[in-house]
Amino acid sequence: MSVRYVLDRVGMRYGDIEVLADVTLTFDQPGMVALTGPNGAGKSTLLNIMSGLRGGFQGSCQLNGRNIAAWPRREFAREVALVPQSLKLDFPFTAEQVVLMGRTPYAGGLFESPEDWKAVERALELTDTTRFRHRDFRALSGGERQRVVLASALAQDPRALLLDEPTTFLDLQHQLSIYELLRNLAREGLLVIAVTHDLNLAAAYSDRVVALKNGRVAADADPCSALATDKIKDVFGVQAEWLQRADGKPWIAYGD
Numbered sequence: 571m572s573v574r575y576v577l578d579r580v581g582m583r584y585g586d587i588e589v590l591a592d593v594t595l596t597f598d599q600p601g602m603v604a605l606t607g608p609n610g611a612g613k614s615t616l617l618n619i620m621s622g623l624r625g626g627f628q629g630s631c632q633l634n635g636r637n638i639a640a641w642p643r644r645e646f647a648r649e650v651a652l653v654p655q656s657l658k659l660d661f662p663f664t665a666e667q668v669v670l671m672g673r674t675p676y677a678g679g680l681f682e683s684p685e686d687w688k689a690v691e692r693a694l695e696l697t698d699t700t701r702f703r704h705r706d707f708r709a710l711s712g713g714e715r716q717r718v719v720l721a722s723a724l725a726q727d728p729r730a731l732l733l734d735e736p737t738t739f740l741d742l743q744h745q746l747s748i749y750e751l752l753r754n755l756a757r758e759g760l761l762v763i764a765v766t767h768d769l770n771l772a773a774a775y776s777d778r779v780v781a782l783k784n785g786r787v788a789a790d791a792d793p794c795s796a797l798a799t800d801k802i803k804d805v806f807g808v809q810a811e812w813l814q815r816a817d818g819k820p821w822i823a824y825g826d
């Protein structure tokens with residue numbers, strides 16, 4: 571069974587600044603959702619609200635019929651994992667230890683169980699991070715760290731995965747392999763919501779695209795409709811064109 575998120579007229583203000591307004595969205599089936607929009611549109615704020623990290627918002631945000639704030643953290647963490655833009659650690663944890671932290675919601679005693687290690691091995695393998703499992707997390711490159719943080723979220727074995735720009739630091743090959751991995755997980759039943767500025771990745775890999783503009787939902791549809799040229803012009807203020815690659819796949823080009 572998939573999770574069911576219902577956001578009803580969610581609003582958020584920082585002092586005089588309105589960051590989110592009237593955001594009404596439902597996510598009630600597995601699949602890959604791209605969350606896009608210009609800088610400052612409110613994407614991270616929305617993800618933080620959905621992951622229970624940010625309170626003080628207007629409206630309501632429910633997971634499986636229960637307000638986010640009412641969920642015991644441990645129980646919530648078995649449902650939802652957040653992959654933040656970056657993770658800073660002050661202690662010399664190895665990559666493997668960071669991935670193992672993803673198992674915290676399942677910890678039953680002092681020691682890890684065979685299931686914990688199985689989940690860690692799988693997560694390391696899926697994210698291509700096994701070979702630096704014993705290295706100090708802080709000494710890894712930005713892209714390597716990003717993949718380890720994703721591995722930690724996968725080890726958490728959630729039913730919804732919220733990712734804030736998961737491929738920012740990744741080389742081309744890993745961008746594609748991570749998006750392929752996310753799409754496969756979505757096909758296996760996970761709800762994946764990934765913030766991205768890359769409209770081509772959004773178009774190629776998502777089932778649904780939600781675009782925010784000035785804190786409001788400007789588009790919420792399948793990629794072709796949500797990223798139609800007039801929508802891109804409206805949301806991002808740039809001229810775009812849908813082209814066809816030699817292999818028949820669509821490609822969005824920008825600029826006049």
Ligand SMILES: Nc1ncnc2c1ncn2[C@@H]1O[C@H](COP(=O)(O)OP(=O)(O)OP(=O)(O)O)[C@@H](O)[C@H]1O
Pocket residue numbers: 584589607608609610611612613614615616
């Ligand atoms: N703690 C805060 N205090 C005040 N303003 C904030 C705070 N956090 C975010 N904001 C403001 O809220 C707005 C939305 O920020 P948010 O990070 O959600 O946008 P975003 O769509 O994720 O942007 P980006 O694409 O640049 O990551 C921005 O104008 C930002 O400056």
